[in-house]
Every structure is written in C-alpha cells, then in structure tokens.
Amino acid sequence: MRRYAHIRGWGKYVPERVMTNDDLARIVDTNDEWIRSRTGIAERRIVGETDTTTSMAVKAAIEALSMADCDPSTVELIVVATMTPDRVMPATATAVQDVIGADRAAAFDLGAACSGFVYAYSVASQLVSSGAYKNALVIGAESMSHILDWNDRATCVLFGDGAGAFYLEANESPGGMLAFELGSDGSGGELLTGPTVGNSYKPLCGPDLKLQALEMNGRAVFRFATKIMGKAADAAIQEAGLTREDIDLFIPHQANIRIIESAARQLKLPMEKVYVNIHRYGNTSAASIPVAFVEAVEEGRLKRGDNVVVVGFGGGLTWGAAVVKWVAEPVPVESSGARVARNWFRYQRARIGSFQNRMGHVVDEWIETGARIVAKQKRRRE
Ligand code: ACO
Numbered sequence: 001m002r003r004y005a006h007i008r009g010w011g012k013y014v015p016e017r018v019m020t021n022d023d024l025a026r027i028v029d030t031n032d033e034w035i036r037s038r039t040g041i042a043e044r045r046i047v048g049e050t051d052t053t054t055s056m057a058v059k060a061a062i063e064a065l066s067m068a069d070c071d072p073s074t075v076e077l078i079v080v081a082t083m084t085p086d087r088v089m090p091a092t093a094t095a096v097q098d099v100i101g102a103d104r105a106a107a108f109d110l111g112a113a114c115s116g117f118v119y120a121y122s123v124a125s126q127l128v129s130s131g132a133y134k135n136a137l138v139i140g141a142e143s144m145s146h147i148l149d150w151n152d153r154a155t156c157v158l159f160g161d162g163a164g165a166f167y168l169e170a171n172e173s174p175g176g177m178l179a180f181e182l183g184s185d186g187s188g189g190e191l192l193t194g195p196t197v198g199n200s201y202k203p204l205c206g207p208d209l210k211l212q213a214l215e216m217n218g219r220a221v222f223r224f225a226t227k228i229m230g231k232a233a234d235a236a237i238q239e240a241g242l243t244r245e246d247i248d249l250f251i252p253h254q255a256n257i258r259i260i261e262s263a264a265r266q267l268k269l270p271m272e273k274v275y276v277n278i279h280r281y282g283n284t285s286a287a288s289i290p291v292a293f294v295e296a297v298e299e300g301r302l303k304r305g306d307n308v309v310v311v312g313f314g315g316g317l318t319w320g321a322a323v324v325k326w327v328a329e330p331v332p333v334e335s336s337g338a339r340v341a342r343n344w345f346r347y348q349r350a351r352i353g354s355f356q357n358r359m360g361h362v363v364d365e366w367i368e369t370g371a372r373i374v375a376k377q378k379r380r381r382e
Helices: 021-025 032-039 053-067 092-100 113-129 186-191 218-239 257-266 285-298 337-381
Strands: 004-013 018-020 043-045 077-081 106-110 135-143 161-171 176-184 249-252 306-314 318-326
Touching: 004 053, 004 113, 004 176, 004 285, 018 021, 021 032, 032 257, 043 161, 053 092, 053 135, 053 161, 053 337, 077 092, 077 113, 092 106, 092 135, 092 337, 106 113, 113 135, 113 161, 113 176, 113 285, 113 306, 113 318, 135 285, 161 285, 176 218, 186 218, 218 257, 218 306, 218 318, 249 257, 249 285, 285 306
Parallel strands: 077 106, 077 135, 249 306
Antiparallel strands: 004 161, 018 043, 135 161, 176 318, 306 318
C-alpha cells in the first residue's frame, strides 16, 4: 500500500519586535519609498533579547504539534532548515528535540539557504512516505538579523527573522507532497555568502571566531531568481502529472515582490493565485515558505483538494520546488481547554525529562571521575 506524508499540523512564530522601513532609514541611507518600490517590503520582525533560532523553531514546532494533537514523544524525525543556527554545533534540531521532549526522534539540520525549507520538506516527506519514519517535524527557522551588516543598505533592508513548521504524518489516502524538484549551481556560490568558521574568508570578529556578514550581489541573484523560479515550478508541476492550470495557489519564497511577480508571469498565474506576505516580514530565508504557507491557511486561501506549488531559491546557488495536494481541513487555531492542559502536561514532562537526562550526564561524569581517582590511587599504592 502506497504511503503519503500528509501535513497534519502547521505553525509559525515571528518575533514581536517590528522594524519598519522608517526605522531602517534612521540606521542607513535609505527610505520607505525605495524599499517598498524595489522590494515590496514595508516592515520585518527582528529577534528580541530572548529570541533565538532554537526558541523560534520550538514555538513554531509546538504550534504544529498542538494542531495535530501530537504527543512529542511519538515524533520520529526532526529536520531544521536554517543558515543561522545558534551554534554551528550542536544542531538546532537536537536542541528542539530536547526542549519538546521528542525522545525517540532522529534530528539534524539542513543547510540550503533560502531553499532550505523546500529541501527539508522534500527529504522528510520522502522518509515518511517510504515507510522509514511514521512522522516528521520539518522546521524553517532563521535569525537573519544576526548575520547582517547593518551598515550595508543593499542587504540589511531585505531580511527578517522568524520560524515556520510542518508536522508530517504517514497516511494511505493520497495527499501531501506529490512531486519535488531540487537543484544547485555552486559556480554561483560567491554571489551570496554568509558567516564562516573557515580560513579562506576575511574575519569580522577577530582571529578566534571568523564571522563574516551576509554579502550579496543583488542584481546577479535577482537575475538568477527570475530565471529559476518558473523553471523549477514547471518541472515539479510536470513531475506531479499536472499542468499550470491545475495550480490553485502558488507560495513562492518571499524575497522580492518583483521576483514573485516575474515568476507568476512566467507561469501565467494571475496574482490572485499567488500568496504574498513579504510586506510584513521581508525575506526570512528558510522560514519564508512555511510562514507564508501557515498564513495562507489561516486566511482561508486553501481548500481541500487544492494543488499548491511552493518554490524557493537562494545561496548555493540552490533552488527547490514542490507540488502539494492540500487535504488537511483547516482547523481553528483556538485550543480547547483539554488540549491546553494536555499540552501543558506534555511540555512539563519534556522539561523534567530533559532535566533528568542532563543530570544523567552529570552523574555519569561523577562516576567516571570517581573511578579514575580510585584507579590512580590504586596504581600509586602498588
Ligand atoms: N536604499 C536606497 N538606495 C539603495 C538601497 C537602499 N536600501 N540599496 C541600494 N540602493 C541604491 C544603490 O546604491 C543603487 O544606487 P546607484 O544607482 O546610485 O548605484 C540603486 O539603489 C540601485 O541599486 P540596484 O542594486 O541596481 O537595485 P535593484 O533594483 O537591483 O534592487 C535588490 C536591489 C532589491 C537587492 C535586488 O537586486 C534584489 O532583490 N536582488 C535579489 C536579492 C535576493 O532575493 N536575495 C535573497 C536570496 S535568498 C537567500 O539565500 C538569502
């Protein structure tokens, strides 16, 4: 029996702090008119003191799991797409695993810049529909504001922070991801680069930690994006055995309204069939597609049986498109009292479990240190 990876839950989190174009005009030589007309962005969210990539990923994940009323201890796989992890190691996905108490889950991060979520969703979807895992949590989470050069008006006005998540579950009725198309062109790697811990780039933070801000050749990336979005979408649509006319909603990576409009023109899709929220959040990289998807559902833009195309592009260069058959019934976001109580219990249990596990590591350390001291004393006596 064929299995399908259905989207059973979805969630998003964006930081509370809003940064408008006027706010940016006080930092760099720019203005609201330029940013709106060249990019479509009016404002973006920026992480506050307490937000991290992990905390945003956790909030989006908990919302997705709550919607599906899923006990996190049953989650089998967690994939986080990010290029702004809190640390290079450990992976953000393992931190999420610990916080939510997903004791049985394999967890890893995936890096494909702004295409990361489509890559992560494709990988997780295949692992679930192949039968390797019964379910998976796929998250796109970014703190882009941490890697921006706030003196560079050509880049700092474009990006924002946030996270979005899908909870996927195996099901035998058709639905979920029908097809995907992923691609890369490393020859364009230098067109869009970010922080490094390696030797070959110029240091920004001194010799110990080599951190480089995001750098971009905007025009070249623009050219690449307008060429690839339509092509990738067409390839995925064809792979799914559909035509452009079958597409009910197009959810592109929210990088620039002009890129989105160009892709819509190539695909001959009217803008009514295109979901846009770039004015609210700017480019949130790997979080942009899941946040847009969640908002499209919340706004009632999807109905059962709709075919949705998501397309991302970004650093690498990378790109990814997927066709999704939407079969989930949009459910009210409000939680029932019982669900709230169940969730409270689940995440308290996760907290206690995490504490016990941490104590376990400490006790193991004590036991091993004690054993070493005893062995050393024994050797001395002999
Ligand atoms: N405010 C005011 N003026 C500005 C600003 C700004 N924030 N930024 C640049 N300018 C100026 C430039 O200096 C230039 O001035 P000049 O003509 O005197 O030299 C002028 O505006 C035009 O600059 P362009 O770079 O030609 O502007 P363009 O219309 O190409 O828009 C932009 C720039 C918005 C960056 C566009 O090229 C773009 O969106 N590129 C794609 C970027 C993208 O999608 N990146 C994300 C990839 S996803 C990932 O993996 C992270």
